[in-house]
Amino acid sequence: MNELSPVATRPKTIADVATPALILDRRKLQSNADRMRARVAELGVQLRPHVKTCKSIDVLRVLSGGADLAITVSTLAEARYFFENGVRDILYAVGIAPSKLPQIADLIRRGCTLRVILDTVEAAEMVQAFGLAEGITIEALIELDTDGCRAGVAPNDELLLEIARRLSSDRGARLAGVMTHAGGSYSARTLGEFEDIAERERAGAVSAAERLRAASFQVEIVSVGSTPTVYYARGLEGVTEARVGVYAFGDLVQAELGTCGVDDIAISVLASVIGHNRSHGRVLVDAGFLALSRDRGTADFPVDWGYGAVCDAATGALIDGVRVESTNQEHGIITATSGELDWSRFPIGGQVRVLPNHACATAAAHDRYFVVDGGNDIVGVWERVNGW
Amino acid sequence: MNELSPVATRPKTIADVATPALILDRRKLQSNADRMRARVAELGVQLRPHVKTCKSIDVLRVLSGGADLAITVSTLAEARYFFENGVRDILYAVGIAPSKLPQIADLIRRGCTLRVILDTVEAAEMVQAFGLAEGITIEALIELDTDGCRAGVAPNDELLLEIARRLSSDRGARLAGVMTHAGGSYSARTLGEFEDIAERERAGAVSAAERLRAASFQVEIVSVGSTPTVYYARGLEGVTEARVGVYAFGDLVQAELGTCGVDDIAISVLASVIGHNRSHGRVLVDAGFLALSRDRGTADFPVDWGYGAVCDAATGALIDGVRVESTNQEHGIITATSGELDWSRFPIGGQVRVLPNHACATAAAHDRYFVVDGGNDIVGVWERVNGW
Missing domain, CATH: 2.40.37.20 (D-serine dehydratase-like domain)
Known part of the structure; x- marks a missing residue:
């Protein structure tokens, strides 16, 4: 209410x-949006803005520059809202919980390409069983830990392949790729530290994708991102998309980080x-x-x-x-x-x-x-x- | 949205x-509500719950035990909502700003006894001028500083009488009383400290009321409150009402404070x-x-x-x-x-x-x-x- x-x-x-x-200066938003679009173009990856920052279709229209953008969301309220406003390709980038699967199924049935993320065998089994029971296929990305700061499977962990196998064991689920978020970039202070963290994020995601491919799994999406690592990355070879959110508005922390x-x-x-x-x-x-x-x-x-x-x-x-x-x-x-x-x-x-x-x-x-x-x-x- | x-x-x-x-256990709410009603009855003051904690008419109904309660609000959204749900006596306990006066006037015209607070001559003049221009009378309480923690006029400050004079200088405004909030109670740790802060809150409010009365101003309302000071007060002689909010739910800070x-x-x-x-x-x-x-x-x-x-x-x-x-x-x-x-x-x-x-x-x-x-x-x- x-x-x-x-x-x-x-x-x-x-x-x-x-x-x-809350006041929003559209000129500054436009300038921030233009700068990030130029940056991801330079890096040769797709932009998948994280709309947890803006939570607004009007802001997304500025970020996209008129293109049909895929997005990242942090809540299913965002997923429903952006889908109802015409967005068709959505990554729900918080580890999936069983109580959310009915809402996921509802959006998939309505035509949304909505992917989930997970990093445990248990979650992979739950998603697969739920998809099978509902007669739908839920696409999932495996979340990777590239900086020890939050969630995810280490790229070299045996668990990576085990989760991939569970996702591919039957109908109901499908492995779509890997993703990671270098939250550790917020503790970097020097250019060298930023570049190193961005490179660890990139290299971790790409090496996990290569391990999966070597084991004959299909990996279409290799997704990384945070505003600092995307701005400071030396390159993003092997990555397919960048997830960035806070760049849209900027803030005092980003100013301290120099982005x-x-x-x-x-x-x-x-x-x-x-x-x-x-x-x-x-x-x-x-x-x-x-x-x-x-x-x-x-x-x-x-x-x-x-x-x-x-x-x-x-x-x-x-x-x-x-x-x-x-x-x-x-x-x-x-x-x-x-x-x-x-x-x-x-x-x-x-x-x-x-x-x-x-x-x-x-x-x-x-x-x-x-x-x-x-x-x-x-x-x-x-x-x-x-x-x- | x-x-x-x-x-x-x-x-x-x-x-x-x-x-x-967010889960709310109604049994615990009921028990907390009963305890505070018994406490203010023991102290001999009116209960004016601060609904900034609950922001819910359903919760207020439990707090009131079926009585018609006066309330304290922290936003005009709360004032509108509770008024539309039958509450008639509302204190808006954040220093008034000019951009809010049109909304205040609207609620007063619709029959709400909505009082504002202020602690400067400038605000008193603005409120008085606005009320006069709109053909209404806005009742105001003077906010007092009894612990040096936030806003308010010191009870012995000459400013107290000056503000009272501005509020009484013409139609448009009217002095209704004094109020204070002992935010400093949150830094107390021992029973003696809590009792002392509660007593300073009480004594400051009562002495300000007495100074105003001695200068021939009418002071109907002498309002104090915070969950810790109301629970720990030795007595509230001279006070007319207690404003308390967080007691409804309790929390880990309140548990540390022992309330x-x-x-x-x-x-x-x-x-x-x-x-x-x-x-x-x-x-x-x-x-x-x-x-x-x-x-x-x-x-x-x-x-x-x-x-x-x-x-x-x-x-x-x-x-x-x-x-x-x-x-x-x-x-x-x-x-x-x-x-x-x-x-x-x-x-x-x-x-x-x-x-x-x-x-x-x-x-x-x-x-x-x-x-x-x-x-x-x-x-x-x-x-x-x-x-x-």
Whole structure:
């Protein structure tokens, strides 16, 4: 239940938007989208955007540049929504659980090429038995662990071939390929580290595919990706597709990783100044952890942005020397990072924009984007599909 | 946009619920509700539950025990929703911003007793001018700072009387009382500290009310509250009402603060086991930071529960020696806190329930509750009103 406000559904400019609200700058989105399309073309792989960041068909249309794109999803709510909006090729990139198989079957029957991922014999057997019982074929990718950070089978593990055999043992399931995600790229700090992690991701995926092919399994899809590894990869030979999501918006973590600049960040949370606590040097705004998220992604980076960087609402320009220091549910507290706070920048009732540490987490707190095109006029309201 | 899944809208038991999902145990909610009603009766104050925790009329009906309760809200989405569900007396307890005044006016005109809070002369003037222009009277409470933790005017500050004068200078606005929230209660650890913070909250609010009354202002409402200070207060003499929210569900932070036991926690996130990473000792589940929230509220307590405590899905009993160690967007990673992980407790495709650090943050990640009544049968699906 997230109903549009009955009073202020279509504000004309940012100043009319009831806060907190998520602002999307379409120009920056367009520029980020163009840059990634050029990059994957240079690498010679297909782009399969991860829509867990945007959860919006309108954003996907910008990312795709008008092409029919295959996508990656993190929830079945995304799968249903994008399928109903015309997307036909979808990878559900979270290890499959039995309670989700009826929804998978429903989408496959309706004509969706919906593939699942798994990394255990047990899951392969469940998927195969379910597909057989339902009279459908569920295509699966085996998830690989190339950096020890989360899930997946090591590329050289005997389990890889065992899972492939279970998927190919009867009707009901089919091996479609392998996939991996180098989450470890987020702990890299130097160019060399990024390049090495990207190469491990590529080499792990390709070597697993080669082992499977050597054992006579068909491997059509070799899928890798994260925004940092795709930007920093020396090459992606042997890979067929790149899964990237956060590049669409960028965020403060990505800026620290060097995959975008702070000025490229396309989303921000619009907030109103609701109080001054002068004795404690605090500006209170009405964007708390529900609007900004609790993400502290920059805590371990050279620049710790707290819960977000603060920008002038009208110009979008960064206000130096302050950050969102702490949050409660619907309160954000802005303090000076050094020196005195310039109170004149924060009049009571005025607005600011807050750039997110982690675009996926912050965007997920909102059910729509108020879209601007560089300036302050609201040129559209785009919905998101949250939940599961 | 949070649509109910087309396939699994009304599961019969927990085992049928597509994960991740929010489970609410109505028996525990009832017990928590009864306990707080008895407590505020003992203290001789009115209960004004803060519905930012539950955001559900069905939950409020349990909290109220059938009475017509006044409530506290943190968003205007909550105000609209609860008003449309019959609640007539609402305190909007986040400092008012100008962009929200049209929505406030709309609700007041429709018959809602909706009060706002503020702590600056500027906000008082804006509210008064807006009310005058619209031909309505907006009632306001002055927010007080009794613990230096967030917003508010110090009870002995000359500003208190100045704001009161602006609110009373003409038609359009009216002073209705004072309110404070002792957020500092969350950093207390001993009974003496809790009692002292509760007493500062009470004494600060009452002394501000007395100063205003001595200056001939009418002060009907003297409002305080937080779950810890209301449970630990030695008394609430001079206070008229208590605002409490999280007591309804309890959570791991409240358990650490001693306001509830771990067994009293009424909500949990149902998750499926989607992977085993045996070489790293990790169980992967499909509840990540979007389902659990990024809240690390227990990080500074004697027992650090990571991103949540893990329970058996069928019995709800705590599984000792493990916790949710880390999260990605749709992945949770369960590890042993000491010793070896007992893999037999986490079969692939099996379910667990995760107790939240902070009930408000975790519940806000979901748009509905799957309600159980002590057991595993789903006895209801209750909606929440998220967003703004």
